[in-house]
Amino acid sequence: xxxxxxxxxxxxxxxxxxxxxxxxxxxxxxxxxxxxxxxxxxxxxxxxxxxxxxxxxxxxxxxxxxxxxxxxxxxxxxxxxxxxxxxxxxxxxxxxxxxxxxxxxxxxxxxxxxxxxxxxxxxxxxxxxxxxxxxxxxxxxxxxxxxxxxxxxxxxxxxxxxxxxxxxxxxxxxxxxxxxxxxxxxxxxxxxxxxxxxxxxxxxxxxxxxxxxxxxxxxxxxxxxxxxxxxxxxxxxxxxxxxxxxxxxxxxxxxxxxxxxxxxxxxxxxxxxxxxxxxxxxxxxxxxxxxxxxxxxxxxxxxxxxxxxxxxxxxxxxxxxxxxxxxxxxxxxxxxxxxxxxxxxxxxxxxxxxxxxxxxxxxxxxxxxxxxxxxxxxxxxxxxxxxxxxxxxxxxxxxxxxxxxxxxxxxxxxxxxxxxxxxxxxxxxxxxxxxxxxxxxxxxxxxxxxxxxxxxxxxxxxxxxxxxxxxxxxxxxxxxxxxxxxxxxxxxxxxxxxxxxxxxxxxxxxxxxxxxxxxxxxxxxxxxxxxxxxxxxxxxxxxxxxxxxxxxxxxxxxxxxxxxxxxxxxxxxxxxxxxxxxxxxxxxxxxxxxxxxxxxxxxxxxxxxxxxxxxxxxxxxxxxxxxxxxxxxxxxxxxxxxxxxxxxxxxxxxxxxxxxxxxxxxxxxxxxxxxxxxxxxxxxxxxxxxxxxxxxxxxxxxxxxxxxxxxxxxxxxxxxxxxxx
Amino acid sequence: xxxxxxxxxxxxxxxxxxxxxxxxxxxxxxxxxxxxxxxxxxxxxxxxxxxxxxxxxxxxxxxxxxxxxxxxxxxxxxxxxxxxxxxxxxxxxxxxxxxxxxxxxxxxxxxxxxxxxxxxxxxxxxxxxxxxxxxxxxxxxxxxxxxxxxxxxxx
Numbered sequence: 004x005x006x007x008x009x010x011x012x013x014x015x016x017x018x019x020x021x022x023x024x025x026x027x028x029x030x031x032x033x034x035x036x037x038x039x040x041x042x043x044x045x046x047x048x049x050x051x052x053x054x055x056x057x058x059x060x061x062x063x064x065x066x067x068x069x070x071x072x073x074x075x076x077x078x079x080x081x082x083x084x085x086x087x088x089x090x091x092x093x094x095x096x097x098x099x100x101x102x103x104x105x106x107x108x109x110x111x112x113x114x115x116x117x118x119x120x121x122x123x124x125x126x127x128x129x130x131x132x133x134x135x136x137x138x139x140x141x142x143x144x145x146x147x148x149x150x151x152x153x154x155x156x157x158x159x160x161x162x163x164x165x166x167x168x169x170x171x172x173x174x175x176x177x178x179x180x181x182x183x184x185x186x187x188x189x190x191x192x193x194x195x196x197x198x199x200x201x202x203x204x205x206x207x208x209x210x211x212x213x214x215x216x217x218x219x220x221x222x223x224x225x226x227x228x229x230x231x232x233x234x235x236x237x238x239x240x241x242x243x244x245x246x247x248x249x250x251x252x253x254x255x256x257x258x259x260x261x262x263x264x265x266x267x268x269x270x271x272x273x274x275x276x277x278x279x280x281x282x283x284x285x286x287x288x289x290x291x292x293x294x295x296x297x298x299x300x301x302x303x304x305x306x307x308x309x310x311x312x313x314x315x316x317x318x319x320x321x322x323x324x325x326x327x328x329x330x331x332x333x334x335x336x337x338x339x340x341x342x343x344x345x346x347x348x349x350x351x352x353x354x355x356x357x358x359x360x361x362x363x364x365x366x367x368x369x370x371x372x373x374x375x376x377x378x379x380x381x382x383x384x385x386x387x388x389x390x391x392x393x394x395x396x397x398x399x400x401x402x403x404x405x406x407x408x409x410x411x412x413x414x415x416x417x418x419x420x421x422x423x424x425x426x427x428x429x430x431x432x433x434x435x436x437x438x439x440x441x442x443x444x445x446x447x448x449x450x451x452x453x454x455x456x457x458x459x460x461x462x463x464x465x466x467x468x469x470x471x472x473x474x475x476x477x478x479x480x481x482x483x484x485x486x487x488x489x490x491x492x493x494x495x496x497x498x499x500x501x502x503x504x505x506x507x508x509x510x511x512x513x514x515x516x517x518x519x520x521x522x523x524x525x526x527x528x529x530x531x532x533x534x535x536x537x538x539x540x541x542x543x544x545x546x547x548x549x550x551x552x553x554x555x556x557x558x559x560x561x562x563x564x565x566x567x568x569x570x571x572x573x574x575x576x577x578x579x580x581x582x583x584x585x586x587x588x589x590x591x592x593x594x595x596x597x598x599x600x601x602x603x604x605x606x607x608x609x610x611x612x613x614x615x616x617x618x619x620x621x622x623x624x625x626x627x628x629x630x631x632x633x634x635x636x637x638x639x640x641x642x643x644x645x646x647x648x649x650x651x652x653x654x655x656x657x658x659x660x661x662x663x664x665x666x667x668x669x670x671x672x673x674x675x676x677x678x679x680x681x682x683x684x685x686x687x688x689x690x691x692x693x694x695x696x697x698x699x700x701x702x703x704x705x706x707x708x709x710x711x712x713x714x715x716x717x718x719x720x721x722x723x724x725x726x727x728x
Numbered sequence: 729x730x731x732x733x734x735x736x737x738x739x740x741x742x743x744x745x746x747x748x749x750x751x752x753x754x755x756x757x758x759x760x761x762x763x764x765x766x767x768x769x770x771x772x773x774x775x776x777x778x779x780x781x782x783x784x785x786x787x788x789x790x791x792x793x794x795x796x797x798x799x800x801x802x803x804x805x806x807x808x809x810x811x812x813x814x815x816x817x818x819x820x821x822x823x824x825x826x827x828x829x830x831x832x833x834x835x836x837x838x839x840x841x842x843x844x845x846x847x848x849x850x851x852x853x854x855x856x857x858x859x860x861x862x863x864x865x866x867x868x869x870x871x872x873x874x875x876x877x878x879x880x881x882x883x
Contacts, residue, residue, distance in 0.1 A: 076826050077824070077825030077826030077827065077863045078825070079825075210822070211822055211824075213827070214818075214819065214822065214823075214824045214827065215819065216827075217824040217827030217830050218815045218818045218819055218823075218824065218830060218834060219762070219802060219803065219805075219806055219815065220760075220761070220762015220763070220801065220802035220803045220831050221762065221803075222827055223761070224828060226761070226764070226765065226828075227761035229759060229761070235756055259745075260744065260745050261744065261745070277756070277757070278744070278748070278752045278753070278755075278756035278757050279751075279752045279755070279756055279765070280744065280745070280748035280749050280751075280752035280753070280756070281744070281745070281748070281752075283768070284745070284747075284748075350862060351826075351828075351862060352764070352766050352772070352774060352826065352828040352829045352860065352861070352862045352863075353764070353766075353826070353828045354765065354766070399826075399827065400826060401764070401826050401827070401828030401829075402826045402828060402862050402863065403826075404862075430765070432768055433766065433767040433768055433769075433772075628822055632822065632825060632865075632868070635864060635865075635867050635868070636825055636863045636864040636865065637864075638864065639861075639863075639864025639866060640862070640863075640864055643864075661767055661768075661769060661771055662767050662771040662772050662860060663769075663771055667772075667860045667862060668864070668866075669857045669858075669859075669860060669866075670852070670853060670856045670857050670859070670861075670866040670869060670870065671853035671856075671857040673864070673866035673867065673870075675867070676867055
């Protein structure tokens with residue numbers, strides 16, 4: 004049914020007739036740039052391609068082209084998604100070419116988000132059934148075409164490595180030979196999917212299809228788009244959010260060799276030049292005056308205070324179990340704490356950029372985006388054009404982490420391009436990228452628990468305040484003062500807590516935009532809950548693993564990862580002085596993860612993370628090496644945040660600007676990381692972000708184990724940990 | 729001003745200001761996009777090229793300082809013995825994730841391996857700590873450099 008709907012929608016799309024610049028993994032490796040047509044069904048008939056749905060196209064030459072509904076930003080989706088299709092389609096991964104999907108939410112929306120976007124670690128979760136069905140129905144049609152041609156029962160034929168085979172008569176036909184016939188057949192509505200014990204590809208280590216071009220410089224990111232005649236622009240936006248451009252003296256800038264034009268916007272100014280060197284030199288030569296506007300004196304200290312005050316008032320009830328007030332009044336011991344988290348920048352290695360050619364009633368865009376349909380819609384609005392007049396070419400993404408779910412950079416580029424003849428690539432400097440990011444929200448949590456006489460928690464309450472990204476990004480997702488992202492990791496805890504009450508108070512900070520950031524809601528909530536469980540264990544004078552374990556009787560998957568991580572980490576074995584181990588456990592993104600961090604705190608208070616042991620139950624594993632890689636990646640991302648991550652504002656301006664004062668963990672600081680994966684045939688869980696949210700409390704808890712000092716505020720302040728001389 | 733520079737064995741003439749960073753000559757003027765822009769001030773290593781075999785941050789290298797030196801970029805590093813080994817190890821070990829920093833990582837690693845056949849962990853830290861990877865592929869970068877060095881041993 005789903006396949007039918009997709010096929011009919013495919014034939015209806017205007018975009019299918021556009022040329023699309025695509026990156027594809029060619030047979031034998033090598034990302035190559037080629038022109039291709041995302042075909043609808045009506046075109047399939049004329050070109051003799053077999054296009055059973057929006058994801059698969061098989062040409063009469065046997066070429067299998069898969070259209071990727073999710074974007075590749077390093078998480079391996081351009082390998083794992085093809086694995087799902089190829090498993091049922093019965094083709095070898097070496098036989099497939101990949102295309103980026105065009106903007107078309109009807110065809111390519113993530114079923115879990117309802118929008119065409121890649122985020123929240125849910126590509127595999129969303130694709131698990133529909134894309135295997137897409138492969139299976141295509142295979143059935145190819146088998147049916149062969150059976151019809153040979154006059155045999157389809158059940159006596161089988162598909163294998165891009166061919167249909169009739170063993171009894173030793174006949175075989177390639178998918179290419181069958182494509183035209185298969186295209187004439189109806190799309191089956193109910194296809195049987197393989198049982199997990201029949202998988203040939205899923206669960207086996209597949210070589211990444213996207214990386215050959217990433218080792219020889221041929222991979223094409225948005226930054227590398229070069230339409231003929233493109234100029235390069237760089238910009239300065241109002242250093243205070245919401246400020247305006249007052250005046251610009253561009254006399255010197257115009258004199259810089261290679262500078263072509265100065266573009267003035269309400270709240271920004273851009274220099275258009277032959278190359279970025281000239282654009283930057285021109286920008287530095289501008290004398291700009293800003294009207295700082297309402298947020299001229301804003302500081303993050305003020306925002307933190309506002310969040311703290313907000314938690315003194317009631318909020319929207321996210322989850323309430325039992326009678327928390329009564330249980331708290333009767334508890335033998337009460338433990339209370341407050342926690343604070345800072346704003347964080349994404350700092351993707353590829354700075355924000357977007358190339359736009361605005362011309363006679365249409366607008367063509369080259370960009371790497373996690374949300375291509377959003378880009379198209381917002382660009383259309385900025386350009387004053389209907390969406391179908393906006394052509395968007397997606398690219399490989401040089402780091403997403405949520406930053407490229409936003410289209411602010413695209414809107415900027417369109418605004419500039421409207422004043423430029425020919426295509427212009429707007430490239431943000433690193434300073435602009437950090438100072439005009441949209442940030443992981445800052446948070447304040449007021450949390451308490453009551454313990455019985457044995458130290459077991461009988462009640463848990465938490466009220467936290469901060470920004471709802473969903474309320475802006477996907478307004479229908481924000482209902483009754485709540486959204487599922489803001490509360491993920493704060494409610495539905497893995498632990499048995501008979502009385503439980505959690506409230507959220509939405510506070511949108513003035514003068515600083517917020518956005519999704521790798522590990523989203525759990526990036527905040529798991530830090531708070533797992534630090535606090537650790538506090539409860541300490542208050543009860545119990546071992547941090549044993550304490551958690553006693554609360555997991557109804558949660559065997561959580562208990563299993565906890566036990567495995569503790570075992571592999573050598574939990575309880577002695578460590579040298581100054582070192583400590585900390586554990587964190589989470590159920591987020593549909594996966595269970597326990598992490599043990601081993602840290603060393605030096606006399607000067609500096610923290611070094613030496614070793615991280617992770618135990619993961621992410622259900623069915625699609626590509627085992629990607630699971631390993633993503634956990635490693637998430638850990639480094641989280642350790643970076645724990646040790647260094649903070650965006651602060653003073654006088655309305657972001658104080659950080661580049662990698663010297665917004666530090667990223669480097670290879671000489673990177674811990675050894677072990678990842679242990681539990682075998683499971685449960686549906687797959689998300690992988691791309693889990694490692695980030697869990698490691699921050701694991702590190703903080705390890706610092707507590709090493710020093711006895713509880714860290715309730717991130718990033719780690721070495722002054723707090725400094726030993727007296 | 730006009731400058732003639734040697735990139736990957738080919739001579740190119742460009743007409744830009746003398747203080748124009750080599751990075752933008754390579755990327756924007758000559759259209760070779762494998763070398764990446766990350767920070768503009770030599771803090772991240774994404775723009776690393778070889779100048780006469782030495783790993784160099786092209787984002788702070790003015791074009792007038794290049795002279796007759798030979799510039800090698802990611803597009804040609806596979807033609808050097810160390811570069812080929814590093815690229816192979818990167819593929820065998822599936823190092824890249826988003827991949828954006830990897831041109832610079834590979835250039836730094838190739839220079840390391842060309843100068844030191846069997847780098848220690850400390851050598852790797854020294855040579856590679858100027859290259860940031862936001863995807864955190866460090867564990868694999870270290871293993872891949874060792875893998876490439878082992879490959880040399882067998883030869």
